[in-house]
Amino acid sequence: MAAPFDQNDDSVVVIIGSGAGGGTLGTDLARKGISTVILEAGKRTEMEDFVNNEWESFANISWLDPRTTSGSWRVAKDFPGLPAWIVKAVGGSTIHWAGASLRLQPHEFRALTTYGNVPGANLLDWPITLEELAPYYAKAEDRMGVTRTNGIAGLPGNNNYKVFAKGAEKVGYKDFSTGRMAINSAPRDGRGSCQQIGFCFQGCKSGAKWSTLYAEIPKGEDTGNLEVRPESQVLRIEHDASGKVTGVVYADASGTEQRQKARVVCVAGNSIESPRLLLNSASAMFPDGLANSSGQVGRNYMRHLTGSVYGVFDEPVHMYRGTTMAGIISDEVKHDPGRGFVGGYEMETLSLGVPFMAAFLDPGAWGREFSSAMDGYARMAGLWIVGEDMPQETNRITLHPTEKDRFGLPVPNVHFDDHPNDVAMRSHAFAAGRSVYEAVGATRTFPTPPYPSTHNLGTNRMSEKPRDGVVNKWGQTHDIANLFVSDGSQFTTGGAENPTLTIVALATRQADYIAEQMGKNAL
Amino acid sequence: METKTRPTLSRRDLLKTFGAATVVVAAGAIVHPGEGWALEATALPPETMRTLVRMARDTYPHDQLADRFYAVAMKSFETEAAGDPAFKAMVEDGVIALDTLANARHGVAYVDVGWEVDRVALLREIEAGGFFQKVRGTLVTGLYNNEEVWPIFGYQGESASLGGYLTRGFDDIAWL
Numbered sequence: 001m002a003a004p005f006d007q008n009d010d011s012v013v014v015i016i017g018s019g020a021g022g023g024t025l026g027t028d029l030a031r032k033g034i035s036t037v038i039l040e041a042g043k044r045t046e047m048e049d050f051v052n053n054e055w056e057s058f059a060n061i062s063w064l065d066p067r068t069t070s071g072s073w074r075v076a077k078d079f080p081g082l083p084a085w086i087v088k089a090v091g092g093s094t095i096h097w098a099g100a101s102l103r104l105q106p107h108e109f110r111a112l113t114t115y116g117n118v119p120g121a122n123l124l125d126w127p128i129t130l131e132e133l134a135p136y137y138a139k140a141e142d143r144m145g146v147t148r149t150n151g152i153a154g155l156p157g158n159n160n161y162k163v164f165a166k167g168a169e170k171v172g173y174k175d176f177s178t179g180r181m182a183i184n185s186a187p188r189d190g191r192g193s194c195q196q197i198g199f200c201f202q203g204c205k206s207g208a209k210w211s212t213l214y215a216e217i218p219k220g221e222d223t224g225n226l227e228v229r230p231e232s233q234v235l236r237i238e239h240d241a242s243g244k245v246t247g248v249v250y251a252d253a254s255g256t257e258q259r260q261k262a263r264v265v266c267v268a269g270n271s272i273e274s275p276r277l278l279l280n281s282a283s284a285m286f287p288d289g290l291a292n293s294s295g296q297v298g299r300n301y302m303r304h305l306t307g308s309v310y311g312v313f314d315e316p317v318h319m320y321r322g323t324t325m326a327g328i329i330s331d332e333v334k335h336d337p338g339r340g341f342v343g344g345y346e347m348e349t350l351s352l353g354v355p356f357m358a359a360f361l362d363p364g365a366w367g368r369e370f371s372s373a374m375d376g377y378a379r380m381a382g383l384w385i386v387g388e389d390m391p392q393e394t395n396r397i398t399l400h401p402t403e404k405d406r407f408g409l410p411v412p413n414v415h416f417d418d419h420p421n422d423v424a425m426r427s428h429a430f431a432a433g434r435s436v437y438e439a440v441g442a443t444r445t446f447p448t449p450p451y452p453s454t455h456n457l458g459t460n461r462m463s464e465k466p467r468d469g470v471v472n473k474w475g476q477t478h479d480i481a482n483l484f485v486s487d488g489s490q491f492t493t494g495g496a497e498n499p500t501l502t503i504v505a506l507a508t509r510q511a512d513y514i515a516e517q518m519g520k521n522a523l
Numbered sequence: 524m525e526t527k528t529r530p531t532l533s534r535r536d537l538l539k540t541f542g543a544a545t546v547v548v549a550a551g552a553i554v555h556p557g558e559g560w561a562l563e564a565t566a567l568p569p570e571t572m573r574t575l576v577r578m579a580r581d582t583y584p585h586d587q588l589a590d591r592f593y594a595v596a597m598k599s600f601e602t603e604a605a606g607d608p609a610f611k612a613m614v615e616d617g618v619i620a621l622d623t624l625a626n627a628r629h630g631v632a633y634v635d636v637g638w639e640v641d642r643v644a645l646l647r648e649i650e651a652g653g654f655f656q657k658v659r660g661t662l663v664t665g666l667y668n669n670e671e672v673w674p675i676f677g678y679q680g681e682s683a684s685l686g687g688y689l690t691r692g693f694d695d696i697a698w699l
Binding site for chain 1: 582583584585587643646650659663664666667668672673676677678679680681682683684686687688689691692693694695696698699
C-alpha cells in the first residue's frame with residue numbers, strides 16, 4: 001500500500017523524522033500528491049506494543065543514543081547522558097507526549113518587542129504573527145481532535161485534577177479547566193475515547209491520544225505517495241556544486257550506508273538531532289555546517305522553564321489514575337513584569353508512577369526525608385510548570401570533540417545554564433504550585449527540579465533576517481532553498497505553551513508552501 | 524531471590540541471631556529465618572551481601588517493607604560481581620572501608636552498629652563515593668521498580684488490560 005520509492009528517484013521530498021513535525025508534513029505532502037519518503041531512525045512499533053510500565057517502556061521507545069551534557073543545569077549532574085526524554089520510534093515524541101494543545105499567545109510571537117532587551121537573552125520576534133498562524137492552528141485543532149475546540153467536550157477531571165482545581169479555586173485563580181487536549185473525549189476520526197488508563201507518557205494503548213503513528217502516517221500511506229522507512233538514521237545531507245541539497249546518506253537497520261536522492265530535504269529530528277545533523281553535514285562549501293551562515297545552528301537551545309510541585313495530603317489521591325496531564329491553570333501565563341520576570345507559565349497536572357517518582361522526585365536524595373515522601377505516594381498530587389525560558393546563544397548543541405556514536409559521528413553535547421529570568425520565574429512558580437496544594441490542606445509539598453527535557457526548542461530558529469537565525473517564516477533555510485526545518489527547532493522563542501500544536505500548525509503551513517513552490521518550480 | 528537454594532544453617536548460626544528477625548550469614552548464602560528466605564551469595568561473601576542489605580534499608584528506609592525487598596534489590600550486585608572482577612573488588616573494598624569507619628566510630632562492624640541514626644551518619648560520610656552511589660542508584664530501580672512493592676505504596680500499575688481507570692476510580696476522591 002505504501003509506495004516504495006527508488007533511492008535514485010530525485011523527485012521525492014525526504015523528511016527526516018516522523019514525529020509531530022515530520023509525520024504531519026509527510027502526511028500532508030502525500031495528500032497533495034507529492035512523493036514523500038520519511039526516514040525514521042527508530043523502529044516501527046504499534047499501539048499494541050506499548051507497555052504500561054515506566055522503565056520497560058523507557059527502554060523500548062526512548063532516544064538512548066549517546067549524548068553528553070554540560071552547564072549548570074541539574075540534569076547535567078543527575079542524568080549526564082540523558083539531556084532529553086524523547087522518543088526514537090515511528091511517531092517520534094507524539095507517542096510520549098501528554099496531549100496538551102495550546103496556541104501561543106499573540107505577544108509571545110513578539111518576545112523582543114514585548115519584553116525589551118533582556119541582558120544575556122538572545123530574544124527575537126518571530127517573523128510570523130498569531131494572525132498568520134491562526135488558520136493553521138484551527139486546522140491542527142480539528143485534525144488532532146483537541147478538546148474544547150470544534151465543539152469537542154472537555155475530558156472529565158481525575159483525582160489529580162480535582163485536587164488541583166479545588167486548590168486553584170481556593171487560591172483565587174479563575175482560568176483553570178481540564179484543558180485543551182488532543183485526547184478524544186468521545187470517539188472521533190476512527191479512534192475511541194479516553195479510558196483513563198494513565199501511562200500517557202508510555203504510549204496510548206487505546207489510541208484516544210493523537211499521535212502521528214496511527215492518526216496521520218497511515219492516512220499518508222493510504223494515498224500511495226508516502227513511504228516510511230524505519231530504522232533509517234540519517235548521517236548527513238549532501239549538496240551539489242550550486243549549494244542545493246541533493247539527498248541524504250543514512251544507515252539502515254544493519255548499519256549499512258544507503259543514499260536517498262531528493263528534490264527537497266526537510267529536517268525534523270527534534271532540537272538536538274536536527275542541528276547535529278546540519279553540523280555533521282559540513283562540507284568544503286559549508287565548513288560550519290549546512291544552513292549555518294548565521295552561526296546560529298545549535299544555539300538558543302530552549303527547554304521550557306519546567307519543574308514540578310508535589311503535595312502530600314492526609315487522605316488518598318491516587319493521582320496516577322487517568323490522564324497524566326489532566327488539567328491546567330492559566331492565570332500565570334500572562335506577561336506581567338511586576339512579578340519580577342518577563343513571560344509567564346502554565347501549571348498542568350502531572351503524575352508519575354512509583355518507579356519514576358523514585359527517580360525524579362529529588363534525584364540523588366536518600367534517607368528518611370526522601371523515603372517518607374515516597375511513603376506518601378498514594379496521598380500525593382502533582383503538577384508541572386511550563387514557562388517561557390530565555391533563548392541564550394551559549395545554550396547550545398555542539399558536536400563533541402572526541403566522543404563518537406556507532407556510525408563514527410560526533411555525539412551531540414547539550415549545554416544549558418538557567419538565565420536569571422528562568423530562575424526568578426521558577427521560584428515564583430514553585431511558590432504558586434505550593435499555594436495551590438496548601439490551599440486544600442497539603443501537609444507537605446516538594447519542589448521537584450526539571451526532568452530531562454521533553455520540550456526541546458529553538459536550535460534552528462526562525463528569523464526575518466538571515467543573520468539572526470537559520471530558517472525563514474516557512475521553515476526554509478535562509479542559505480539553501482530546498483532545505484527545510486520542520487520541527488520545534490524552528491521556534492524563535494519558546495512561549496509558555498506545550499509546543500506540539502504549534503509544531504503541527506507550522507508543518508501544515510509548510511506543506512502548503514512546499515507544494516506551492518514545487519508547483520512553481522521554485523524548488 | 525533464590526528460593527530454591529537451601530543452604531545449611533546450623534543451630535548455632537540461628538542462635539546467633541537474637542530471635543531471627545534479621546538477616547544472618549550461612550555457608551554461601553544469607554538467610555532470613557524470620558521471613559523464611561535465603562539468597563545465594565557466592566560471587567560476593569555472604570557477609571558482604573548482609574552489609575549491602577542493611578545499607579539498602581538504611582538508604583531508603585520503609586518500615587512497612589520486609590527485608591526481602593531490600594535483598595531482592597541488592598541481588599544484582601551478586602550477579603554483577605560474578606562477571607566483573609573490578610566491580611567485585613569495588614564492592615568488597617567499599618564494605619571494608621565502611622566497616623573500618625564503623626569500627627573507628629563505634630568499635631563494631633557496620634551491621635552491628637545498633638541504631639539507624641548512627642549507621643546513617645556513617646553513610647553520610649561515604650555518600651559522595653562511588654560505592655555508596657552505586658548502591659543508591661541500584662536501589663532506585665531495584666527497590667521501587669519491583670512490582671511487588673507497588674501495592675504497598677498504593678500504586679496499582681498496569682491498567683490498560685483492565686480497561687483503564689474509567690470505571691475503577693479515576694475520579695473517586697471523596698474528601699475534597
